[in-house]
Amino acid sequence: MQDVVRLPTRHAGAGELFQLLRDGRPRTRADLAAATGQARSTITARVDVLMAAELIAPAGEASSTGGRPPTTFAFRPSARVVLAVDLGATHARLAVTDLASTVLASTEASIAIADGPEAVLGWIAEHGRALVASTGRPLDDLVSVGVGLPGPVEHSTGRPINPPIMPSWDDADVRGILSDALGGPEVLVDNDVNLMALGEHRSAWPDVSDMLFVKVATGIGSGIISDGRLRRGAQGAAGDIGHIAVPGADDVPCRCGNLGCLEAVASGRAVAEHLRRAGLDAQTGADVVALVRSGDLAAGRAVRQAGRELGSVLAACVSLLNPSLVVIGGVVAEAGEHLIAGIREVVYQRSLPLATQHLRIVTSQARSQVGILGASAMAVDHVLSPAAVDRLLDAMVADGEVAEAAGSDAG
Template structure:
């Protein structure tokens, strides 16, 4: 959470923002830090405690006097429902207000069956998980969802998503608000992967690109520590950049020669089938690589090179210090990464790559749900929203 400029009129929400760093503080310390009177601090803290946002049980011995109670943020005050929806599966989770996983589950589903069926499956799964984890009595803060296509973040509506045309313009937030009665935030799945990797694995990295290589290919950009969505939420649509040697490979977006049509898991599998190798999905390709299949290994390495050719242009444009590669195909390990590194380091200027690291995802298949939860948490714990709740 970013720092808050303090003023004598600091609100309860601003006080809570200060405590989100996890460091317990006494009321006197908060008064000194904010410039508020102790009476004003007490009034604001009472409101936050009444809403369950704070705990008051950490005791230290005060110098020359009685023990002083320290207040700390209570991450268990609310739960967050999060989902990372891909083309053929979804990772579904329940977290606390610190983004800690309380329960998670992986579902097989087909996003092409449409929003009502997919969102209905998510809602049923969330309710089952909350019940099984014994969290039914804990208040719900919000819902966060990542979808495999462009999303207008301000409205949460998918915007002409190539692999899920029946979702175009669908009111995802409205549909789930009717179900759960809380704020619902929606974004592109790879944007949320970037948020998840940044928040949980690389919090000190202000400039990074996260790439997902699976049935499709996408990316999310963190710039100056903030997710860059672009004017219409379409930033990072790496998979639909034309590859110079992409030939006429047809892409689901309606164009040909796109990176996704050439180097995604499904594209690699199709290339292997053309050579007589039994591969239909990203998982099949990964299994072949792990089993030592030479043709699969060569195909993955070439896919990495092709992805790296496109990423090299991104490196020259945005100058990240880190590229994180995740997604189903990245489970093949160093073979894909080696291809990416080979092309990026060959094609980018030395100044841009001198301190550039290209690494595998640390959070793996839960990166997207952690990012979805982080998106919701940032919203519901913002001073304005907290103050509105307490008002």
């Protein structure tokens, strides 16, 4: 008969207590009692159940003030793993991370999002399982999956809504398909730029309360951090600046069906098309970046002009949202200062002086990993929320009681 560890049952509120320990700093029971105002017996019961769930572990002893040194406890990020998925129009990046969003294993490949949900999600499930196995962890340790999609997503359902560059993805049950294929973990889905904003904020600018992340690649989009939190809007469409009309571009068709969208004149795809008409070999945003880095003057001028077009839209965003930081990411941002110079030129000229007084406009520090870091952060935040931790503990207590009862009957 397998031994069963019965968990303590006085764990109500353990999820809230756990939030104090998520920063990784070791604390004693007395520290936790002082921070929460709860009785020492309550703290002890909640610490015990969090240790039984392996979410925290002893972290050495604190300095003694007389008598036996007290034990400290700290967050144990290795308790579970999550799968982070960053999908673009032509790429897929996967990573298995721990609960502190530290990447344990990763892979990437060229894929076409236009191949549809069955092909793309099937690829993710296959390679996701292999990636978890490569870390030496069983699939049961996978508690959550975070997915970024290159189109509008209704965050509450995880379903893409009329995505312009994702034919056959409209209303696809991404959460259900991936959860079933990966053994039942919770799956969360969001727009890729929202997750880039979250990833950049957590990894590079955690002390900045108000920032705007702008992706310039095959398409253009933005993610909004306001008062330290990601803002999605009523239906998850906040930040969709790529389809704001640009003055003077009324005759330029966009893939969304409208004319004169920012994406149609300033995206990597649009700049590449402009350079092809000028006789240069440029099919993608990456080709544009390669030309700029090789010193091609026409490519440099085209990217700077794209920056100006982008700046004309961002100037309004800066005046409306008043961020202290604008971060530019995506493949075209790798073209050096050309894009940033064009953006700064227009934003500082057209935005309100008060809004730009302390405004910084910079390129992404997380670069190609930013989407993965954001997808991991979204998944981790969900499974480590107070309510989710309490649900986990409830399930573990119930399983322990069932197993113990079955063992007693068998004996």
